[in-house]
Amino acid sequence: MARVRMRDVAEHAGVSVRTVSNVVSGYEHVSPDTRAKVQRSLDELGYRMDYLARGLRSGRTGFIALAVPFLAEPYFAELAQAVIRAAGRRGITVLVESTAGDSGVERQIIEGGLTNVADGVLLSALTLPAGDVAAKKPDFPLVMLGEHSVGDQFPRVGIDNVAAARTAVEHLLEQGCRWIVALGRNGSENGRQRTEGYEQAMSAARVRRVNWLVVPVEDWTRDQGYAAVRELLEGDGPLPDAIFAFNDALAVGALRALDASGVRVPEDVAVVGIDAIQESAYTHPPLTSIAPDLDAIAERALALLEEQIQSRGASEEAAPDGEAQVGAVVAAPQEPTPYRLVVRESSRREAPRE
Amino acid sequence: MARVRMRDVAEHAGVSVRTVSNVVSGYEHVSPDTRAKVQRSLDELGYRMDYLARGLRSGRTGFIALAVPFLAEPYFAELAQAVIRAAGRRGITVLVESTAGDSGVERQIIEGGLTNVADGVLLSALTLPAGDVAAKKPDFPLVMLGEHSVGDQFPRVGIDNVAAARTAVEHLLEQGCRWIVALGRNGSENGRQRTEGYEQAMSAARVRRVNWLVVPVEDWTRDQGYAAVRELLEGDGPLPDAIFAFNDALAVGALRALDASGVRVPEDVAVVGIDAIQESAYTHPPLTSIAPDLDAIAERALALLEEQIQSRGASEEAAPDGEAQVGAVVAAPQEPTPYRLVVRESSRREAPRE
DNA sequence: TCCAGGTCTTGCATCGATGCAAATGATCAC
DNA sequence: GTGATCATTTGCATCGATGCAAGACCTGGA
Structure with a gap:
């Protein structure tokens, strides 16, 4: 059974190929009779659109690419799920790429490795050096997820990392914690921002620098969180009051290390994370975390991407060989998406210690 | 900057379009001179292949689809990651679909909704009723992941669920457990098989039926595991010895419920799961589990799929309007992929109780 | 009766690449 | 010198759909 093409349907129904196309694409000026007749042939022969051919001709494929560092990391898996769901509602199919934290792959994507397979790209960059994105000026629709895009050349969707970190630390301070360890600084922009939020909160609360x-x-990752806290515990100094982990995976590792050493949470050490991955409701004890609204992120990212996709179509008409104007269209800076503080046992103290 | 096509490169290099194509695709009979010249133009103009056009003409896209029920479930996320990694090694890009456990979407995929976008499909079906797959006889390359495909019409890759369950229960028996609860029976084929493995082990150990x-x-899911164990604990009878959860998510929920009720693990109740998701090494206490070799699954699934893809190309030549012969090609039943028992604290008893 | 303005349908060119087979040119044996 | 062989390069048709614009047909008003 070879493929059924529009031509086959057209012959079967006794109309032109173009008319079949009109029926399939829902063009309005088709007589009810014709439409019914064609529809019958369509069903009878079991016609299925060849998306490649349509994409080639029309320039739109109905696919978008989502690139995340590690799909196996719960946060990214949940984000991907949210994006897929939101895209489904819009009739868009998602092509998921795992960049494995390799900036080579990320760069390749930036340079357009997926163009004209995907109408646009959602990129959750991890390692990509700031300069790269800036330098490349991609000429296709792109929205950054999570990270501040340096220089704000492209729209970016995500929570305010500084504020989120501050909220987490303020919560710990409210519980009476005074000696709070921030866990997770690394080379990433995101890490820098969460560190800054930590410092803002500590500073505002006038916590002494030695703490x-x-x-x-x-x-x-969990194992890095585990290893770091393990090391912390092996020192001979007194324990801190609390740990603010930059994401839940680190927090999970921290909890395990504390548990293994018999440190009580939250009585001895309170713990807070960021992401509110599903797992965090099932840790020992359940983890307090900052919950970004993933559905909102996905929705907004897709809206922005579609905006770019449409304006690109238009601008190419207007300026066949002009500069990349994609960025300009969405110049308006985006407000961060909302987040919530989810308080669970890991940070709940009956009566503040101090 | 409009797209650079082969034609542009050809003009720039002063050769025919076909020669550019030959260089790009690595055709061997191209003189070194020409190759170098074309390569220079390629680089200079920044040519990038239009995969759609190539796919349309050649019938192969280099994409495969991976359909899983819930991407946010750790097991599937880790499986997807393994597939993406293995596919990357073969130069294949993966299109991830989330069927959300909706058999409508699954059926759509079976019926070929993705054909000619994807060269083949890896389907991890969850809800799909047995009959459907059998009835539809898809005429495109398909490999089932995890589930026994009913009637074995298509190749299937995964562990032996019965044996894996048996291994898990035998381990509990070896620890001295006598009253073991199996947690997770549902309508799925997978659930049936794991129940069977449980029964085989219990029966072989001559455990009294009342236990x-x-x-x-x-x-x-975690919350179903939590709820079920919660209910179990609310009964007024004595506690079981052990819980064998059909997957790690259920086990995680179970552990949380036990923890919340002050039941000690493994002293009071031992717990074992299946999947050995990353999370399971960080539970309280760390969870004993059955670890399927995801890389092996991914590798083998891709190998089988490629086999089908190639033989399809061939068979279409041979029999332009013949029946779907895809299934026949891979008639040889597959051996299950290997798994390991990972023993952690949740099931380790110093001295058996009884 | 004729034309304007609408609906409905169609043919042809085209998107960017590759399959096919033939043309070209070089090399070699006889 | 000549035909055969092989490497190299090319032109043309084609994959399956849609953009475009024109053609066919119908209606109602002047």
Whole structure:
């Protein structure tokens, strides 16, 4: 059974190929009779659109690419799920790429490796050096997820990392914690911002500098969190009051390390994370975290991307060989998406210690 | 900057379009001179292949689709990651679909909704009724992941669910457990098989029937595991010895419920899961689980799929309007992929109780 | 009766690449 | 010198759909 093409349907129904196309695409000026007749042939032969051919001719494929560093990291998996769901509502199919934190792949994407397969790209960059994005000036629709895009050349969707970190730390301070360790500083922009939020909150609360501590890690993974806290516990000094982990994976690792050493949470050390991944409701004890609104992120990212996709179509008409004007269209800076503080046991203290 | 096409490169290099194509695709009979010249133009103009056009003409896109029920479920996320990695090694790009456990979407995929965008499909079906797959006889390359494909019409890759369940239960028996609850029976084929493995092990160990218990759930999620165990604990009877959860998500929920009720693991109740998701190494206590070899699954699934893809190309030549012969090509039943038992604290008993 | 203005339908060119087979040119054996 | 062989390069048709614009047909008003 070879493929059924529009031509086959057209012959079967006794109309032209173009008319079949009109029926399929829902063109309005088709007589009810013709439409019914064609529809019958369509069903009978089991016609299915060849998306490649349509994409080639029309310049739109109905696909977008989503690039995340590690799909196996819960946060990205949940983000991907949200994007896929939101895209489904818009009739868009998502092509998921895993860049594996390799800036080579990320760069390739920036340079348009997926253009004309995907109408646009959602990029959750991890390692990409700031300069690269700026330098490349991609000429296709692109929206950054999570990270501040340096120089704000492209729209970016995500929470305010500084504010989110500040909220988390303020919560710990409200619980009476005074000696709070920030866990997770690394080379990323995101890490820098969350560190800044931590410092703002500590500073505003007039916590003495000797009680500030920023612990570096390589990746934001459970095992790095575990290893870092393990090391912290092996020192002979007194324990901190609380740990603010830059994401939940680190927090999960921290909880495990504390548990293994018999440190009580939250009585001895309170813990807070960011992301509110599903797992965080099931840790021991359940983890307090900052919950970004993933659906809102996905929705807005797609809206922005579609905006770019449409304006691109238009601008290419207007200026066949002009400069890349994509960025300009969406010059308006985006407000950060909302987040919530989800308070669970890991940070709840009956009566502040101090 | 409009797109650079082969034609542009050809003009720039002073050769024919076909020669450019030959250089790009690595055709061997191209003189070094020409190749170098074309390559220079390619680089200079920044040529990038239009995959749609190539796919349309050649019938191969270099994409495969991976359909999983919930991408946000760690097991599927990790599976997807493994598939993406393995595909990357073969120069294949993966299109991830989330069927959301909706058999409508699954059926659509079976019926070929993605054909000629994807060269083949890897389907991890969840809800799809047995009959559907059998009835539809898809005429495109398809490999099932995880589930036994009913009637074995298509190749299927995955562990032996019965044996894996048996291994898990045998481990509990070896630890001295006698009253083991199986948690997770539901409508799925997978659930049936794991129940069977449980029964085989219990039966072989001559455990009294009164100590058998299979607890049903709707989905294999943390909250279902939590709710089911919660209910179990609220009964006034004595506690079971152990819980065998059909997957790690259920086990995580179970652990949380036990923890919340002050039941000690493994002293009071031992717990074992299946999947060995990354999270399972960080639970309280760390969870014993069955670890399928995801890389092996991904590798083999891709190998089988490529085999089908190639043989399809061939068979279409041979029999332009013949029946779907895809299934026949891979008639040889597949051996299950390997798995390991990963023993952690949740099931380790110093001295058996009984 | 004729034309304007609308609906409905169609043919042809085209998107950017590759399959096919033939043309060109070089090399070699006889 | 001549035909055969092989490497190299090319032109043309084609994959399956849509953009475009014109053609066919119908209606109602002058």
